[in-house]
Every structure is written in C-alpha cells, then in structure tokens.
Amino acid sequence: MPRLPVRTPRRAVATLLGAALALGLSACEGDADPPDGAEAAEAARELAAALSAGDLDGVDFRATDGPDASAALDLVTEGMGETEPSVEVTEVVDGDDSARVELTWSWPVADKMWSYPVETRLTLVDDEWQAGWSPSLVHPSLKEHEVLALSTEGAERGDVLGADGRALVTARPVVRFGIDRSQVPERRAGAAAGQLARLVGIDVAPYVDRVEAAGDRAFVEAIVFRADELPARVEEGYELIPGVLALADELPLAPTPEFAAPLLGSVGEVTAEMIEEQPERYQLGDRAGLSGLQARYDEQLQGRPGAVVLARDEQQDERELFRVPARPGRPLRLTLHLDLQREAERLLAQVRPASALVALRPSTGDLLVVANGPGTEGYNMASFGQFAPGSTFKIVSSLALLRSGLTPDSPLECPDTTTVEGKQFENYDDYPSSAVGRIALRTAVAHSCNTAFVAQTGRLGADDLAGAAASLGLGVDHDLGFPAYFGSVPPPASDVELAADLIGQGKVLASPMAMAAVIGSVQRGELVVPRLLEQVEVSAPDGVAPLTGDEANALRAMLRGVVTTGSGAGLADLPGSPAIAKTGTAEFERGGRLRTHAWMVAAQGDLAVAVFVEEGASGSGTAGPILESFLRAAGAIGVGG
Template sequence: MLDAFLAGWKSGSFANVSFVRASGERVDAAAVATELKALEGQFKDKPPALAKQTPRVEDALAFADVAVSQPVTDKVTWNYTTSVRMTKGKDGWQVIWEPAVVHPKLTKGDELEVRRKSASRAGVLDGKGDEIVKPRPVTVIGVQPRDVTDLDKLVADLAALFKTAKIDAGTSDLAARVKAAKPEAFVEIITLRQEAFSPIEADFRALPGTVTRDEQWLLAPSRTFARAVLGTVGPVTKEIMDSKPGAYAVGDQAGLGGLQRAYDDRLRGAPGLSVVSTRKASDGTRQDTPLYTIEAKAGEALKTTLDPAVQLAAEKALGSVKQRSAMVAIRISDGALLAVANSGDDNLAFTAQVPPGSTFKTVSAYGLLDAGKVTANQVVPCPKFFTVDGRQFKNSNFMELGSVPFHTDFAKSCNTAFASLAPQLGPEGLAAAGSALGLGQAWDLGYPAFSGRVSAGGSPTELAAAVFGQGQTIVSPVAMAGVAAAVARGQWKQPVLLLDPAPAKPAADGPALKQTTLDPLRAMMREVVTVGTATALKDVPGGPVSGKTGTAEYDDNPAHTHAWFIGWQGDIAVAVFVENGVKPSETAVPVTEKFLRAIR
C-alpha cells in the first residue's frame, strides 16, 4: 500500500490505494489526487523523489517516514522528511490522508509556492575604491488613466515637451496603452535622472493625468560616463533569459553591455528563495508561512582603474568634435587605464580595428633606431614622391622637405622618407618593433580589447606602406596608447582596466627598451610638438608634451582619412582617434589639448 501511494504521489494518480481521513471517513482516490495538486501549488508539475523508511507497525496502525527531495529550480532541491500514517481495516491497509502527509506544516487550504528574493546588486568602483556606479535617484514618469481629461491633447503636449527638452521618450503608442490600462494603473513613459527631470518637472506635473514615482537605480555619474565600457543596468531581456535558462526571472535587473554584462553574475550576486505555505486570509490577502529558505547572496563590486575626473575630461574633450571618436588615457607608471572615452555607444577605444596612419611611425622609428639602421641626425631625403615597384607614394599636401635629418622627417611626418627606409627594417623587423611596443600580443584586460595586428606582408610595396601606418596594419586606440606609454616608460606594460577581479592571464611586461634608442625617439616625439605637426600642444601647462600625429587613409579615396594623436605629458599617455577626422591638427590635436588642459 505504501509503495502504491508513493508512486501515485509522484504521478498524481492513485491506483489500488484506499484512503480514509483522520476522522475515519473514507475518501475517494480521485479526491485525494485533486487535493494533492492543490497543496503542491507551484510544484504540481515537479514530482519529488521519495524514499521510504521501513514502516513501524503498532497494532492496526503503521507509520512510515518518507524522505522528500522536491526540485525547486534546476539547481536547488528542497529536502525534508514527512510521515505517512496507515490504518488497517477489514479490507486491508488504508492511507490516512491529510495535508500534513505532503509536509508536516500543511493544513487544509494551504498551497506551496516559491518566493524569489533578489540579491543586492553591487556597484562598480574607481581606482581609489569609490563607487562610480551606485544607487542614484531617478523619477519614473507616467500617466494615470482615471485622471486624464483629454487623452489626445495630453499625448500631444507630452510629445512637444519631450521634443523641446530633447528627451527621446517615444509617445507614439501612449494613447493606446492608456486606453488599454485600468483606471488606477501607472502607465509608464520613461525613467529620467533627476538632472533630466528637474527642468521639465513643473510643466509635466501641470498636465492632467501625469504621475511620477521616485526610485533608486544603479547608475554612473552621467548618462554618457564611460557608457561603452561600463555598460548599463536595466530589465533583463528575453535574449539574456534565453541564454541562461533559469538564471533570471521576468523583472530582474541585468547588465546590458560593457562590464555590467560581462560580469553580471558577479555583480548581481545570487538570488535567494523561500518555499512557503500560503493561504487566503479573510481580508483577501495572502498569508505566507516560510518552510524553506535560501538567503540571497549580495553581489561583489567590480574595481576598475578608472579616474572619474580624467574620464569626464576625456568625454568633454571628445564632445568638441562631431565625428565618432575615442580617447584612452593611461597612467604611465603602472599602466592603469584612467579614461576610456567614446563619443557614442560603441567601444571604439577598445575594439576599433583601423589603420594607425603616421602614429605608427613611432613604431617604425623605434625599430630603425634600435637596429642601428638610422640615426636621428642622419640625412634621409624627403622627396615629394617615392616609387616602389611601380607604386607611387606621396606626402600629405605633396610636401617636399629635400635632404633633411631623420628627426625632421619624423617631426614633419614624411611618408616618402619612411618608405625609402622600409627595406632596411624588413617585415620581420617591423613585426618585432610592433611586438616590443605591445602590438599584436595576447592581452587579457578582463574585457575584450584589440591589441593590433602588424602587417606581415613581405612585398616591397606592402612594407613601404606599412612603415607609415597604412597597408594591412590595424590597431585600436588602447593599443596605440600603450605604444606611447611604452616609449615614455621605457618598457611596454599591458594596460590595466580591472583590479578586482584581476585578469586571469595578463601579458607579461616587455623587456626594458634600450636607452640609446629611447633618447633619440623621445626627442623626436617632443620635436613633433615644438616644431612639427602638433605645435598647438607646445604651450599646454603641466610640463612638456611629446607625441605623434597621424592621418590614416582607410579606403581607396585619399580624401577619406582618420585623424590620430598619441603622446604623453607627465605620467599620462594618451591616444585620440577621430573617425573621418581628416586633419589631425583640426581634430585629434585640439581634442588632446582640451583634455590636457582640463586635467591640470
């Protein structure tokens, strides 16, 4: 009888099982099955594993302990012990049916349910350990249908208000949503930071039917602050839920892009849960009695190297150009990334794969000087044109310097001089120079970043193009900031973004660069600022600025060029990239100047 009952408990259908209530009244097996389903509540489709103990028999009564293993989630099982009583009548053994058979604390009218407890999401910290992403006040604005006097007018007024305030709220479906909602409902329009809501608050509240709700959201200091690398937090999407079945519930908050997405499991912690017996009270509310609880585990913070003041300065500087752009600032002494700024939502600072243009002359010059193929004072002619295997190379604006020393070629950014030196460097020498300055190495920042790819093409024309940053060589701003930092430091060190958790396999520090190579190269990069292509930076306060500009063609149209600047001042190295920036002197260099002035 016991075995048949336990089999029926699991299947939900009792065959060849007789039941009586505790009062002795017989009860139909089908009625027991119905009552069991009601008691099981949310577990009615999750049959438990049941393991019986040997029954104890006392005259006409028998008692059997049953170990119940009830699946709660894919990873959680609720284990408890209950007892089944049986009585022996004239027709044999009968199970004494009562709710306490399912769980000792259940009574008639109870139902098992699972209550999920969200964990406290952790913030993101800056290099000093202060919170960057932390709870900040927001206002949820919406409409309450019962208070609307003229829906069409309200929607039109809201659309005009949002347009004037440059708030992308989207009101096209608002009227339909208000009509479909209950009179007392809160029909949400948008959630705004306080600084965005305050200017429109009075006008918004003056419209009949508008309502607000104050909340706290995990946010960065501003909407744009390091957005492309930090990401955002918001309601979990279907795509995220599908990617990790069972990990999220509708309404959960999840990381949406950037570090928030990549480290979502760490930041969100582990949700808790309670199995409760619930029943409807006389006033219509539900009364819960906890039976099993797993406490939520709070998330762990993510500690970055970012410096909010430097990050804000970088973002403000990028705001001075209309084109898509990116800036990376590295603390030279330890490789810490102080700013990772992008003008849009795309993380160009880390993921762009674009030609470096003449900023790559820093790498080529390093290789040539280090190998003793040229000296800074050696005359290297700079003609207007230079031909390699029938392909003609030229300088920007058809510049022609004549017979000048190599340091002048570098300062004035002479392509033809570098093309003429390409055979002395060779593809292997070019690749070795790039590797010594971190390009193409296996980085691990704890977040995807492109470390660059130096041209491996061995043809004379490809090599001639590659030495001044064209051809097949492609880089990212963070890679080129690393190049500048390496020259300034005298050793390449992988940039650092995350302090906790630290990356699993960061690239090892490069070997110390030879002083006999560094001295002339640093002098040449300083000359770029004093008399070369970046003279706008020579009077920036805070110490001497050194660097290299770059104009990078990216297709077959010579007029289509990106603008670059890489360099350093004091303990900060920078790389600025402006997509379609054309002339560095009009885009990348002024951005750099604004940034350097702002952080002093």
C-alpha cells in the same frame, strides 16, 4: 533577479507512476493472512511516490477519494511554482491494523535544499492500507485552508568600481512611468496610453498596443527616468492622465547615461533570446546585464537571489517556514578614473565625427580613460576601433630604423615627392619647406616627413616592422577581459605596401588603445600591456624583443622634438614634466571622396594618451587641441604629469 515562474500542476508529469499507483495501497488480493510489515512499507513507498509526482488519483484515502486528494494537494503546493519535491520514506512502524510512517520532503529552494519530516498513519481497512489526507501531509505545521507560497528575494547587484574604489555603476534613484490597468476603464486604456506616450516622448502606437493587450491588473511600463533628470513637463503632467503611475525605484547606473557606455554596457529586462538560451537562469521580467561588461560579468555582478517559503491562509495572513537569504553580487573593479573619464567625454561631446580618447598609466598599464564621442553611436571605438594609424605609426617605423643601424642624427633625404615601384608618395600639404632636403632622422620624425621614411624601404626586411611594433605593444593580441584590438602589422606583399606601412597607411591597423600603449611603452622604456579589470592578470607576450634602454632614450628624444620644434608644439608649455608626442593623419575613402583620420598621441609623466577623430583636417589641428586640454585637466586633477 531570476524569479520562480508560476507553477503548473505536477500531475501532468506523473504518467510513469500512474500504472503503478492504479492499484492504490492495497494488500495482496485474496490473501487471507494479515498483511505483514513489508506490505505496509510498500504502501508507504507508493504514497511517497504519489506525493512526489503530485498525483494521488490512484491512492485510497479514508475520508476522501484520490482525485479529490490530488486537487487538494495541487491547491496546497501550486504556490511553489515549478519547484519539484522529492518525498522518501524514512521510517515505518507497523502495528496490527495501522502503521506509523515518517516521510521526508525535500524541495530545492534557491541554491539550498529544504528538507523536513512529516508523520502520518496508514490504516488497514478490508485488507487495504488507506492514507489520511490533510495539509499536514505536505508540511507538519500546515492547518486547514493554509497553502505553501514560494517567493524570491532579489539580490543586490554588485557595483562597478573604478580607481580608488569609487563607484562607477551603482544603484541610483529612478522613476518608472506606466499605465496601471486596474486604475483605468478598459475603454479608456488605449487613449490614456497614447497621452502618456506623447508626454514622455516614446512611440505611441506600440505602447498603446501593449497597454490594450495587457491584463486588467497589469502595470505596463512606458519609460524610466533618472530621478535627477525627470523632465518638468512629465512631472507636472502625468497626474492629469488617468491610470498613470510613477513608481520610485533604483537601478544600477553610471553617473551619466553616456559615461563609458559602450564599455560598461547596460542592465535591463532579459530578452526572449536570453530566456531561451538559459531558461534555468532567466525568467520573463528578470533584469540582467544586456551588453558590455555588465553582460560579460553578469553572473558575478548579479549574485544569487534568495527565497522564502510561507504558509498562507485565505485571509492572506502569512508565516515563514523556510528562508534562503539572497547573496549580493560581487563588485567588478576597474582601473577607470571617474574624473578623467568624465573630462574626456566632456571634451569629445562637441566633436561631430566619431572620436575616441584613451589614457593609461605607463608604469602599470592601468587604463584610466576609455572614452568614445557621441559620433561613434554606441560603438566602442576607443578600445576596439580598427583604423590606419597614419604618422603616429612612425614611432614604430623609427624603432625599426634604429634597429636597422640608423641613429636619430642619421641623414635622410626628404624631397617633396618620391616614387616606389611607380607609386608616388608626397608630404602633407602644409609640410614646412625648411625641413625639405637632407635632414636628420630626428627632424623627419619632428616634422613627419613621409618621403624620408618611404625612402627607407630597402633597409627593412619583411618582418622588421612587425617586430618593432610588437616591442611597443602593437599587433600582439592579449585577453584583457573585454573587447580590445591591439592592431595588425601584416607582412608587406611588396615594396609599395612596405612604403605605405612605414607611414601608417598600407595594411597597418590600430586602435586608439593600442596607440596609447605604443607611446606609453616609449615613455616607460619597456612594453606596456593595457589593463582594465583588476581580476584579469595581464603580462607581456613571450617571444617579443624587448625595448632596450638606448632605443627608448632615442625614441623619447625624437618624440620630444615633435613638441619642441614640430607638429606637437601645442604641448610645449604644459606645466609639469616634459611631454613627448606624435601627430598623424591617415587617408581613407568614403562616398567617393578622399578623407583623413586625425590622430595625436602623447605622454607626460605617468600618463599616456591617444586621441582619434575619424574625420579631421590634421592631427595637430583636430586631435591636438583635445589632447592638450585633456593633459591640462589631468594635471589640475593631479594625475599624470
């Protein structure tokens, strides 16, 4: 939490007052008449201004001089850090040769104002008003040899909660390992740092440099381990290294280091850039959200630190003068399902290429899973990836063809190859020969006949695909409160481009989340807008043609055919409600070689799922087994089908 930095003397900021205070608190020189009350009040105001500025050099005191009083004031107040007070005169009661003065001190502490009165007396000596110095001039309860000390109290960070209020990110025990410079001789510090670095597996040279450059009382942290993941070699070996400390602590962490990591983000020490951009909020050593949702909603999660002002004597005995309680952060409530997210990540853990799995509830749009495999290397491919959707896009193309006048039983030609404006298109390598020739649209969908779809370019206008996509939640942006890509269906520049778009190639792009929304919209019978954060309201976009009941029924029937007779046969024996599905591959080039993305989307009951593998053999062969296993696990957990 933000901490108040070490104070520098405030005398340096008093230049504007210096000239005015140089005259001290004197009455008008040469005035033979006794000073009046107005002069006492003016002297009191000058004293208040000098105390506010932290510069008493120009003030006359009865038993000391101004510079000594300034040094004493600095000593009393330096523990307040850079917190600047204001001091005002609230009452002056003038006597014959003295005046009782009440001053009000006000300090901004945390998000409150600490205000209190101080009473002092000005004495007229040789026509000059003189003040009396003591620590009680700063606070009425301060005694000799007592000073003020301000410290912050960290606020408890808000949890990130998932479905049913289960904690996704909460304070979990950790152990911090580092070198305590006060416990190791300077000549041995570097060697000890090197031993610790090798033991815990971090780069040796940079850590040695940090330890050697640190002060002789510093604790230089090397690494933080989760308490339940502490390696045995570290636990058994750290005590043999001089100066090493293992400190128990708690940090806001997810159940595992991998759990929704690209989405949730991390919490750690603030960077130099963060301090530079928001110096009033962050100080060196503070912890804050560094990425993902932890960074975007840091202010909500972080809460407000508290503060306490103490009177401290030379023996370090303390008593409390003022306190502002810390205000804990507010939780961030998500729709993620803890068990389903972990199951998805378990299934993706063994997939070597980049991969993602997204699952949502068609009835509400609630995102239950936003999972990325280790091959994504920390990139949130699940909700923000931008890839050609391949034949899964034929769900959209089928809706556009239905709107053009076709029905699921309309006959289409499905040759092995077809040509559009000189560009040849063909079916995938193991396309079944039994589904070649004159077939119904439903058969073309079930077996994913490219040539049948490509041949329909003449039936569609430039905006028909985009309109159908929008009705299913693809290609229309929304602010969901986190990075989300809904896809793109730009107007085709030619019939060749339209032909490629019809089979999910061309310039059509989608994320796994967007494709989960597409099949979820079919399952629900109306457009589904994904939803992750309970505090962010989402709604269907304006100006989008709604999916009709007849269209939804036709699409569901054709996608059910994918399972019963086509490439999604692996889902045919799922327990529970009948599943609908669509598989797909999309070609792309990398390193001079033609490769394929592997896709599969499916819906069962109140669960819609998209699986994407950046490089795979086929949708049914690569993505299909992952999706099938996930649906079976979801059924066992009691979600979806």
